[in-house]
Amino acid sequence: MKCEDVNKLLADYLDGEATSEERVQIEAHLQTCGKCRKDMRLLASIQNGLRQALGARAARVEPSPQVWERVRQRIESKNPFWEKVGTMVNRPLWRVAIPIVTILIVVGALWGSGVLPGSTTPVPVEPGSIPPLPFELSAVPVEAHYLPGEPVEVKYLLTNVSSEVITLDPYPAEIQVRPGLDYDRVLLSVAGGTQTLEINPGDTVTQEFTWDQKDVTGKQVLPGWYSISFRDISVRQGDTRIGFNPGTRVLIQYPQGAMEKSFDLNQSQTANGITVTLERIELMADSSRFYFFFIPPGYTAPPTGLGPSISVMARAEYSVGGITKSAGTAGFNTEDNGIRLVWKVGPGKLDPVPSDATEITFTITQINEWQGPWEFGIPLE
Amino acid sequence: MTNQISYEWQSGDMAAFEALFQQYKRLVFKNAYLITGAKEDAEDVLQEVFVSVWGSRRTFNPNKGNLTTWLHRITVNKCVERRRKKSLTMVSLEGVDLSETKSADDVLITRQEYERLIEAMNSLDTKHRVVLVLRYFNDLSYEEIAQAVGVPLGTVKSRINHGLKLLRGQLDAQQREALG
Numbered sequence: 001m002k003c004e005d006v007n008k009l010l011a012d013y014l015d016g017e018a019t020s021e022e023r024v025q026i027e028a029h030l031q032t033c034g035k036c037r038k039d040m041r042l043l044a045s046i047q048n049g050l051r052q053a054l055g056a057r058a059a060r061v062e063p064s065p066q067v068w069e070r071v072r073q074r075i076e077s078k079n080p081f082w083e084k085v086g087t088m089v090n091r092p093l094w095r096v097a098i099p100i101v102t103i104l105i106v107v108g109a110l111w112g113s114g115v116l117p118g119s120t121t122p123v124p125v126e127p128g129s130i131p132p133l134p135f136e137l138s139a140v141p142v143e144a145h146y147l148p149g150e151p152v153e154v155k156y157l158l159t160n161v162s163s164e165v166i167t168l169d170p171y172p173a174e175i176q177v178r179p180g181l182d183y184d185r186v187l188l189s190v191a192g193g194t195q196t197l198e199i200n201p202g203d204t205v206t207q208e209f210t211w212d213q214k215d216v217t218g219k220q221v222l223p224g225w226y227s228i229s230f231r232d233i234s235v236r237q238g239d240t241r242i243g244f245n246p247g248t249r250v251l252i253q254y255p256q257g258a259m260e261k262s263f264d265l266n267q268s269q270t271a272n273g274i275t276v277t278l279e280r281i282e283l284m285a286d287s288s289r290f291y292f293f294f295i296p297p298g299y300t301a302p303p304t305g306l307g308p309s310i311s312v313m314a315r316a317e318y319s320v321g322g323i324t325k326s327a328g329t330a331g332f333n334t335e336d337n338g339i340r341l342v343w344k345v346g347p348g349k350l351d352p353v354p355s356d357a358t359e360i361t362f363t364i365t366q367i368n369e370w371q372g373p374w375e376f377g378i379p380l381e
Numbered sequence: 382m383t384n385q386i387s388y389e390w391q392s393g394d395m396a397a398f399e400a401l402f403q404q405y406k407r408l409v410f411k412n413a414y415l416i417t418g419a420k421e422d423a424e425d426v427l428q429e430v431f432v433s434v435w436g437s438r439r440t441f442n443p444n445k446g447n448l449t450t451w452l453h454r455i456t457v458n459k460c461v462e463r464r465r466k467k468s469l470t471m472v473s474l475e476g477v478d479l480s481e482t483k484s485a486d487d488v489l490i491t492r493q494e495y496e497r498l499i500e501a502m503n504s505l506d507t508k509h510r511v512v513l514v515l516r517y518f519n520d521l522s523y524e525e526i527a528q529a530v531g532v533p534l535g536t537v538k539s540r541i542n543h544g545l546k547l548l549r550g551q552l553d554a555q556q557r558e559a560l561g
Contacts (some may be wrong), residue, residue, distance in 0.1 A: 008542060011538075011541050011542045011545055012523075012538060012541075012542075015523070015541070016515065017522070017523045017538070042549065043545060043549070046498075046545055046548055046549055046552070047517060047545065049498050050498060050502075050513065050548070051517045051518070053498040053499055053502075054415055054513075054514060054517055054518040055518065056500060057414075057415065058411040058414065058415055059516060061411065061414050061420055061423070062404050062407070062410070063407065063410040063424055063427055064422070064424060067406065067424055067427055067428060068399060068406075070401055070404070070428050071402065071427075071432060071435075072395070072399075073429045074428065075395075075435050133475050136445060136446055136528070136529070137528060138447055138450070142443070142445075143445055157444065157445050157446075159445055160529070193465075195437060204445065236466045245524065246524065247524075282535060296473050312464075327384045
């Protein structure tokens with residue numbers, strides 16, 4: 001891969017959106033190219049700064065309490081007569097008071113207009129300047145929690161919302177199950193088909209999958225987050241072809257429950273001359289979070305804000321009850337006197353910790369070019 | 382498995398619709414604010430989004446799509462319509478004091494960095510702002526953004542990539558200016 005190719009994929013890579021093959025190629029290139037490493041750090045610092053700036057900005061504003069009243073008035077002024085009656089029919093008093101004949105008329109009107117279940121209405125596309133896709137695709141559930149052994153039912157639905165036929169290829173799609181933050185490890189793969197399916201306007205195609213929570217060897221997987229994805233679905237209309245990998249995130253819960261506690265700590269470890277301090281851990285029902293602080297050699301706070309030097313790529317893993325898992329890469333913040341690292345922010349979450357756990361070991365394996373390990377044993381009493 | 386949303390509003394129950402509004406008003410408002418850059422516009426967009434949701438409530442099928450994605454999509458479209466009607470609004474930093482906003486989750490960029498990033502964001506066009514807000518404020522995956530915006534996945538990737546490069550260019554320009 002050349003610098004130009006890597007440069008185009010750096011945002012995907014940092015956002016966890018690059019394919020396994022791309023990740024391998026990018027990482028191989030970064031090992032040997034200082035310029036691309038520098039570009040990556042700068043890009044990471046912009047992404048991180050943007051997350052914080054947008055969050056801080058949004059935290060400052062709230063909608064005024066009068067907005068609902070304005071919405072209600074606009075709706076009331078727009079509603080045709082039968083819709084107002086339809087609204088009233090949902091209130092118990094009116095259900096009794098309105099003569100049955102009137103209700104039948106209203107029900108007839110609602111049926112014809114697609115309000116009631118069983119009636120069909122093509123899905124109109126919200127007007128706007130962004131060109132709509134000819135289809136709607138969703139994977140459900142987006143995120144859900146299960147107990148061990150409980151069947152995990154997922155599916156994707158693809159509806160043709162255009163006025164022309166679209167072609168789906170292949171059908172059914174290959175399905176892959178992976179650990180939440182270990183994108184390269186496929187625990188189970190179910191082969192797809194080779195069929196090509198034509199979908200008429202208004203029609204919906206579904207592919208369902210029930211995962212028995214077992215890996216390819218037939219063993220029940222451990223509690224934690226998993227991603228289930230339908231691979232390389234391709235939709236074609238005319239000369240345009242669009243590829244998707246719709247997926248869902250599921251949490252297999254600990255049967256004994258998760259520990260919900262926070263600990264303020266002040267543990268330091270030194271490796272390769274770099275001292276890293278574990279400040280705090282937060283254990284929650286559906287995830288856990290770890291906060292660290294360190295001062296890189298020669299660190300001074302960037303004098304003019306975001307500069308090319310403030311970027312951190314830190315990787316870690318953690319162990320509970322003898323099971324080691326990847327923690328992925330950290331989010332970071334620059335401060336006047338050093339850098340704070342946080343595992344894990346973003347859509348991917350660290351697994352929760354079981355309620356009967358007695359210790360966690362969290363190991364930072366790498367911070368930029370500095371190799372660890374910085375290993376922290378954290379008693380949970 | 383948890384199913385937390387009632388869909389009675391779809392059959393015309395105004396009380397259920399108000400509950401839906403109360404549940405999602407902040408999400409819609411804050412996204413609209415970050416995309417349009419002005420509180421007044423964000424309040425107008427919030428109104429328009431929920432009037433539009435009510436008007437097309439019978440077309441939303443919870444089995445076919447995610448409610449949040451649908452709301453994002455309508456919000457984005459309303460913001461785009463609005464920004465098209467007006468020229469770009471430069472945003473003041475009124476009332477912003479980062480010292481009050483620090484929390485365990487949201488820690489510590491300097492006010493100077495904040496101002497420079499917000500200024501750089503304001504220089505972007507709407508289509509780039511939209512994908513950056515959906516990605517870095519909402520933490521949506523690229524695929525979720527593609528569904529919310531209604532563009533192919535490849536377009537999302539190129540807009541995010543290009544948007545970040547534009548931000549970098551703006552920050553570099555600001556830095557050169559600052560250094561005289």
